[in-house]
Amino acid sequence: MQKPNRPDTPCVAVCSTTFDEICRGCGRTVDEVAQWVFMSDEEKERIWVRITSQGYPRRNT
Known part of the structure; x- marks a missing residue:
């Protein structure tokens, strides 16, 4: 099975964990x-x- 073509990281430079432990x-x-x-x-x-x-x-977000 071929892996999907993805960026190196899921980061989209909208970093916020203000309300919980999950980045928005x-x-x-x-x-x-x-x-x-x-x-x-x-x-x-x-x-x-x-x-x-x-x-x-x-x-x-």
Whole structure:
């Protein structure tokens, strides 16, 4: 199965975790954002699947 063509990161430069631990721009948790560069491709793909199913990333929050 071919992996989807994705950017290196889901970040859309709309960073806000004001109301909870989830970024309103990319949908990742604070920990996922901090650990992103250390994650395996498989870990990143699991996060991509979750956040896209939830409607992230979003530029207009």
